[in-house]
Amino acid sequence: MDKKLQPIVQTLEKDFGAEAREIFGEVEVVLSSENIIAAGQKLRDDFDFALLSTITAVDYFPEESPRFHIVYVFNSLSKNLQLTLRVPVAGENPTIPTLTGVYKNANWRERELWDMFGIKVEGHPDLRRILMPDDWDGHPLRKDYPLGYEEPQFTFNFEEIDLSKPKGEM
Amino acid sequence: MGVEEKLADMGVVTTTLESAVGWGRTRAMWPMLFGLACCAIEMMAAQASDYDMSRFGMELMRPSPRQSDLMIVAGRVSRKMAPVLRHLYDQMAEPKWVIAMGDCASCGGVFNNYAVVQGVDEIVPVDIYISGCPPRPEALIGGVMALHEKVEKLKIRDVL
Amino acid sequence: MATPYALPEVTLDQIKHLVSQRALDGETVLLNMGPQHPSTHGVLRLLLELDGETIITCVPDVGFLHTGIEKNMESKTYLKAEVMTDRLDYLNTVGNNFAYCLAVEKMINVDVPPRAQAIRVILAELQRIASHLIWLATSSLDVAAMSVFLYAFREREIILDILELVSGQRMMTTYIRPGGLWRDVPVEFDDAVRNVLNTFPKRIDEYEALLTKNPLFLDRTLGIGKMTAEEAIQWGVTGSTLRGSGPDWDLRKKRPYSGYEQYDFEVPTETEGDVYARYLVRIKEMRESLKIIEQALNKLPLGPVRSNDRKIVPPPRSEIGTSMESLIHHFKLWTDGFDVPKGSLYAAVESPRGELGVFIESDGGPKPYRVHWRTPSYNNLEALPDMTEGLLIADLVAIIGSIDIVLGDVDR
Numbered sequence: 001m002d003k004k005l006q007p008i009v010q011t012l013e014k015d016f017g018a019e020a021r022e023i024f025g026e027v028e029v030v031l032s033s034e035n036i037i038a039a040g041q042k043l044r045d046d047f048d049f050a051l052l053s054t055i056t057a058v059d060y061f062p063e064e065s066p067r068f069h070i071v072y073v074f075n076s077l078s079k080n081l082q083l084t085l086r087v088p089v090a091g092e093n094p095t096i097p098t099l100t101g102v103y104k105n106a107n108w109r110e111r112e113l114w115d116m117f118g119i120k121v122e123g124h125p126d127l128r129r130i131l132m133p134d135d136w137d138g139h140p141l142r143k144d145y146p147l148g149y150e151e152p153q154f155t156f157n158f159e160e161i162d163l164s165k166p167k168g169e170m
Numbered sequence: 171m172g173v174e175e176k177l178a179d180m181g182v183v184t185t186t187l188e189s190a191v192g193w194g195r196t197r198a199m200w201p202m203l204f205g206l207a208c209c210a211i212e213m214m215a216a217q218a219s220d221y222d223m224s225r226f227g228m229e230l231m232r233p234s235p236r237q238s239d240l241m242i243v244a245g246r247v248s249r250k251m252a253p254v255l256r257h258l259y260d261q262m263a264e265p266k267w268v269i270a271m272g273d274c275a276s277c278g279g280v281f282n283n284y285a286v287v288q289g290v291d292e293i294v295p296v297d298i299y300i301s302g303c304p305p306r307p308e309a310l311i312g313g314v315m316a317l318h319e320k321v322e323k324l325k326i327r328d329v330l
Numbered sequence: 331m332a333t334p335y336a337l338p339e340v341t342l343d344q345i346k347h348l349v350s351q352r353a354l355d356g357e358t359v360l361l362n363m364g365p366q367h368p369s370t371h372g373v374l375r376l377l378l379e380l381d382g383e384t385i386i387t388c389v390p391d392v393g394f395l396h397t398g399i400e401k402n403m404e405s406k407t408y409l410k411a412e413v414m415t416d417r418l419d420y421l422n423t424v425g426n427n428f429a430y431c432l433a434v435e436k437m438i439n440v441d442v443p444p445r446a447q448a449i450r451v452i453l454a455e456l457q458r459i460a461s462h463l464i465w466l467a468t469s470s471l472d473v474a475a476m477s478v479f480l481y482a483f484r485e486r487e488i489i490l491d492i493l494e495l496v497s498g499q500r501m502m503t504t505y506i507r508p509g510g511l512w513r514d515v516p517v518e519f520d521d522a523v524r525n526v527l528n529t530f531p532k533r534i535d536e537y538e539a540l541l542t543k544n545p546l547f548l549d550r551t552l553g554i555g556k557m558t559a560e561e562a563i564q565w566g567v568t569g570s571t572l573r574g575s576g577p578d579w580d581l582r583k584k585r586p587y588s589g590y591e592q593y594d595f596e597v598p599t600e601t602e603g604d605v606y607a608r609y610l611v612r613i614k615e616m617r618e619s620l621k622i623i624e625q626a627l628n629k630l631p632l633g634p635v636r637s638n639d640r641k642i643v644p645p646p647r648s649e650i651g652t653s654m655e656s657l658i659h660h661f662k663l664w665t666d667g668f669d670v671p672k673g674s675l676y677a678a679v680e681s682p683r684g685e686l687g688v689f690i691e692s693d694g695g696p697k698p699y700r701v702h703w704r705t706p707s708y709n710n711l712e713a714l715p716d717m718t719e720g721l722l723i724a725d726l727v728a729i730i731g732s733i734d735i736v737l738g739d740v741d742r
Contacts, residue, residue, distance in 0.1 A: 023673040024436055050563045053678070054704035058691050071689065073676050073704070077563065077577055080584050084676055105566035108712045126347065131393035131741060132285075133250045135338055140284055140401055147405055148284030148398075153277070168256070168294040204366050206373055207395055207738050208420035208501060211464065218467075218483030233368045248741075251373060251394045253335040254365055280413060285398035293335055304501055 001027055005081055008047050012039060030086045033096050036072070039085065040102040043074055049083065051075040052099070055109035057117045061143035067091030068119060072099075089119065098123040116141040192322040195239070195265070196227075199318070202238035203231035204258065207245030209272040209304040216307035223311060226318075235261040240317070241294070242310075246274035247287045259294045267321065269313055270296045273303045348389050349379045358386055365394045369472045369727045372737030374711070376726075383722050388715045392708075395741040403701040407667030408434055408508065411698060416502040418703060419739035421464050424450075424457040424493070425681045427506040432587055433677035433688045434508045437670050440642055446510040446635040447589045448626045452523065453493070453505065454679075455619040455626075459530070460489040461682035462612050466537060469609075469731025473550040478540055485533050492522045509643040510636025520627065527624050534616055541609070551606040555717040555729035558603060565713035569684025569706050570611045571733050575603035581680040593625045605732040612734075642668050667696035676704075683707050683734055707739035 001009070001020075005027055012018040016039050018031035031039060043049040053073040060067055066088030074083045089096060096113075098121045099106035110121040111130040118139035121127055129136060138145050153161045205213055217223050217231065224230075232238040235258045247255055259268070270290050273279035276299040278288035290296060297320060300313040342354065352358045364375040373394035379387040399418060403411040415426040428450060435442060442450075467482035490500045496515050497503040505512050541547045557567070559576040572579055580597040582590045598614035600607035636643045644663050645656035672694040678687035684706030691700040710733045717733075718726050 024675045026675060028674070051568075052566055053676075053685060053687060054689070054702070056689055056702040056704075058674070058700045071674070071676075071702075073687070073689070075685075077579050082676070103566070104564045105709050105712055108708065129393075131250075131396040133338065133393075134340075134344075136249075140398065146284070147282075147401060149282050149405075150278070150288050152282070165288075166292045168259075168291055168296075170295055202366075203368050207397075208417060210372070211420060211501070214467075215483055215487070219480045220484060220487045233366075235366075246395070246397055248394060248396050250396060251365065253337045254394070256335045257337050258366055280417070281397050281399075281402060283398040283402045285396050285401075306500065 002081065004079060005083065008043070008081075008083065011042070011046075015039075015042070026082070026084060028084045028086055030088065033070075033087045033089060036085070036087055037097050037099065037102060040072075040074075040099050043083070044102055047076065048078050049074040049076045049081070051077060052103040052105055052109075053082075055099070055106060055113065057113055057119060057141075059117060059141065059143045061091070064091040068094055068117060070096055070113070070119070094119045095122055097121075100124060115139065118142065188324075188326055189322065191326055192324055196318040196321050198230075199228050199240050199267075199314075199321075200230050200232050200238045201228060201240040201242050202235055202258070202262070203233040204241065205244050206247065206251065207274070209244035209275070212304045212307055213242060213244045213271065213310060216310045221307040221311065223307075223314070226311065226314065228314065235259075236263060238262060239265065240267050240269065240314075242269045242271050243275040243290045243294075243296075244271045246279065246281055247290050247293070248285050249287060252287050252293050255290070256293050267297045267317055268294050269298045269300065269317060271300045271310060271313070272305055273301060276301065279303055345377065345389070348377070349387055352381075352386070353379050357381075369730065371468060371730060371735055374730070374735070374737055374740075378723070378726075380723070383724075385718050385721055385723065385726060388718045388726065390711055390714055392711065392737070392740050395737045397738070397742060399742050400701050400703065403698055405697065407696045408670060408698060409663065409667055411701070412507065413502075413504055416504055417738065418742060419681065419683070419686070419705065419707070419736050420501060421461040421736050422457055422681045422683070422686070422739075423502055423504075424453045424506065425679060425686060427504060428454050428588070429677065429679045429681070429686050429688050431506050431508050432679065433675055433690050434670070436677060437673070437675055437690065437692060438508070438642060438668065440509050440637050440639055442510055442588075442637060443634045444589070444631045445514075445633045448630050449511060449515060449635065450506055450588050451590065451593070452623050452626050452630075453496070453503075455623045456489050456492060456523070456526070458619050458682045459616050460486050462616050463489075465612060465682075465731075465734045469728075469734070470541060470547070472727045472731040473547060475541065475544070475547060478537060481533070481536060481540070485530070488526060488529075492519070492526070495519060495522060507636070507643070509639060510634070513646075514635045520630075523623060523627055527620060527627070530620055531617065534613065538613060542613075548606065550724070550728050551609060551732070552604060553602075554605045554721065554725045555732060556602070556604050557713065557717055561716060562603070562713065565716065566709035567684070567713050567733075568709065569680070569682070569734075570615060571608055571684065571710050571713075573597065573599045574608035574611045576601045581678055581685060585678075587679060590622075593622045595621050605728050608732045608734075669694060669696055670698075674700075678704065681706055683736065683739065684710060703742055705739040705742060707733075707735040707737075711735050711740055 009020045016035040058069045068089040070087040072085040113119045115129040270276045275290045298317045359380045361378045364370045365373040375391040377389040415430045416423040463482040463486045467479040470478040497505040562575045578597045595618045640659045649656040670692040674691040676689045687704030689702040693699040
């Protein structure tokens, strides 16, 4: 672990009961969802992690508790450090608190979480779908959502598929 | 030589109305200024200095669908974009033609998934398909020339 | 209508929390801009609330190019999923391959030979110039400078010819592969790149002569779309857009990868944070990229261009006909792929637009369990409403040009 990262991880462990682990040479800190706002605030104000690079999620379906891991990647420009936080969330009615109060750009990333994974973000100012159409059914990046693969048309099955395909008319 | 000399002598050329109309339509076929993804960059390259599509009388991209005759669907069409594309097509004045540029517009390409329409022919009728991911600018020009040939042979009755 | 595709109805009620009270009272005008609009650089839709010609609120609506790349990559092996990465940010195809391969290589712990590293750098920098040329062409077209468009596309063809020379494709190269490169560059490569190095500085001077002191251009760009460094960082803005506001944050310099630490180059910054400052930064970046290419080409080491680990890198074509083992490796690699140890990784590179990061989670199998792309345009676009408030629509067009978004990068 990077020497400069050590005190930060220790603080997170002490204050929020977080658990640190190292994988492929990068540090990952796991903590619970009620602490994420306070942890984000601490990272920004005390340790100068001013840049929230991304927020994403991983779906561990069919596991139920926790089904999702929300992944936050923070960057510190002044100290040249990178830190990944992970927040486990249960599968039934998944909810996390919003980080928009601390990092402005969490807004769109959290909308993406709702759109793609169906994770509700409490306190979000504008929780609409962002990438999919508003009337879309389901959350595409969940593991129980099908890829939507369609059989390609070849000469031998051309007619069969052609009949079921919609056609654009004049 | 042939035609020019006769022109000079007589001042009159006879042809069928159909071929005159077809000829006229291809000589000022204005495409709609409308790009979706990667292919749009090659479409821009086709109009820019090296390839210069204006040699074929079609340099004038019109941003308004009301003024254009040709829609070049350049890139993948997502499910969210599909209604917009159809809406644009409906706004174009008759007669109108569609070129599906690239694999994604023709058949979905490498993206066989929930988000991409598997071929733009599900939404609008397509006249010419151009293969390639993305097609080279030459391929686009070739596709447009093929469309011109098609249009010149059209019977007026079929179009109207 | 014959198709099931009809435009969805949107009521004012659904968007009332996004616009001001004056719009609900009918005092201001709501205007839809895009997704088919010549100067939104793709299929971006903006909902504008206007008082006369002044923008009160600007609400971007993205997703019109959502391609499902992240989901689709989960269903392919690591080698085959790389084809998807090209199509993300289609102006920076080499850079996308680069980010993906660096992440995968770090996970499977494979060494890349120095020659491959140097060639990667050369191609990534050439691609950076090509991408900046597209930005220059389209953004100056937006502020009504048509001739720059023709100049920039002329030069871009030279770079695309080099990419075609090495990989056989103009745009979607997939030339950088996990463990090295697809194959070595042909002998003409050196001359072709030197040709770029010799001619390009003069060409950049030409663009500058057309724009840098052009009063019409200055009127449209100076003091427009201002953003302070703090604001930019809060919005997660990276790349040239951030460097136009002051911070010299460049991953090539701060966290060198693929041997960037060997090359001597500067990170250009400006402090104004307006459209003109971003223009200056990008022009200077093109010159710095040329410097990097020159250094990398001058000390281009000899040797292999891919790792010898047959479990990860397919054997060369010549071996397949003579060696049974190679044939088996080749077959196994393209049918089963290679296994990646369990765990997750976030790796980032500096793309022409900013921090291009890829998050890969592996479950120990041959297919990625989850791939997430941290695309720079997504964050840069999110900052747009902040920059545009109180300006005119004409300025909005200049600002969209200056943050250099690629919609394939935003929507993935």
